[in-house]
Amino acid sequence: DGGITQSPKYLFRKEGQNVTLSCEQNLNHDAMYWYRQDPGQGLRLIYYSQIVNDFQKGDIAEGYSVSREKKESFPLTVTSAQKNPTAFYLCASSIGLGGVLTLPQHFGDGTRLSIL
Amino acid sequence: DAKTTQPNSMESNEEEPVHLPCNHSTISGTDYIHWYRQLPSQGPEYVIHGLTSNVNNRMASLAIAEDRKSSTLILHRATLRDAAVYYCILRDVESEGGSNYKLTFGKGTLLTVNP
Numbered sequence: 001d002g003g004i005t006q007s008p009k010y011l012f013r014k015e016g017q018n019v020t021l022s023c024e025q026n027l028n029h030d031a032m033y034w035y036r037q038d039p040g041q042g043l044r045l046i047y048y049s050q051i052v053n054d055f056q057k058g059d060i061a062e063g064y065s066v067s068r069e070k071k072e073s074f075p076l077t078v079t080s081a082q083k084n085p086t087a088f089y090l091c092a093s094s095i096g097l098g099g100v101l102t103l104p105q106h107f108g109d110g111t112r113l114s115i116l
Numbered sequence: 117d118a119k120t121t122q123p124n125s126m127e128s129n130e131e132e133p134v135h136l137p138c139n140h141s142t143i144s145g146t147d148y149i150h151w152y153r154q155l156p157s158q159g160p161e162y163v164i165h166g167l168t169s170n171v172n173n174r175m176a177s178l179a180i181a182e183d184r185k186s187s188t189l190i191l192h193r194a195t196l197r198d199a200a201v202y203y204c205i206l207r208d209v210e211s212e213g214g215s216n217y218k219l220t221f222g223k224g225t226l227l228t229v230n231p
Contacts, residue, residue, distance in 0.1 A: 042221035090159045107159030
C-alpha cells in the first residue's frame with residue numbers, strides 16, 4: 001500500500017543537539033509538507049516543497065531546516081536554534097501544489113520529539 | 117481560509133449513527149469543505165470532501181446545506197475505532213502561493229464512542 005513513513009516514532013534530543021526526522025513517501029506525490037502540532041492545538045506549517053531541490057518556508061520555519069534531494073524524501077532537521085522543539089511533527093504529501101492538487105493531503109503517523 | 121465552528125466534543129454509542137456538525141457562515145463560492153480525523157498519537161486522516169452536493173464514500177457521508185453555510189459529517193454506524201478528533205476545514209482551491217498551501221486545523225470535535 002502507498003503511504004508516508006515517518007521515523008522514528010519517538011525521538012529525544014539533548015540541549016544544543018541537532019536531530020533529523022525522516023519522511024519517505026511512495027505515493028509519487030510532488031508536494032510534501034512538514035507540520036508541527038502542540039498538545040490540544042491545530043497544525044502549524046514549518047516548510048513545504050513543490051518539487052525536488054525546491055522548498056519554501058512556512059509560518060514557523062525558524063530553527064528548522066529541510067532538504068529535498070529525492071522526490072520520495074523530505075527530511076526535517078530540528079536545529080539547536082529551535083528553543084522549544086518539544087512537539088508532535090507531522091509530514092504530509094499531496095499530488096501537487098495549487099488548486100485541487102493541494103488536497104487531499106496524506107499524513108504520516110508522526111514523530112514525537114522530546115527534550116532530555 | 118474561511119473560519120469553521122465545531123462543537124468541542126460529542127458522544128455516541130457503538131453501532132449508532134453519528135452526525136458531526138460544522139458551521140461555516142463565511143464560506144465563499146470556491147471553498148471546498150474537507151473533513152479529516154485524527155486518532156490518538158497518529159497523523160490526520162482524510163475522510164471526505166465536497167463543494168455543493170452531498171457526497172458518500174466508504175468511510176462516511178457529507179451533507180451540505182443548500183446555502184452552504186453548514187455541513188454535517190455522518191458516520192452511519194459508529195465503531196470504537198471511530199473515536200477521534202474530527203476536523204472540518206474549508207479550502208479555497210483557487211488560492212495560490214505562499215502559505216496558502218497549508219491546512220488550517222482548528223481544535224475539531226472530540227468524538228467518544230461508548231461500547
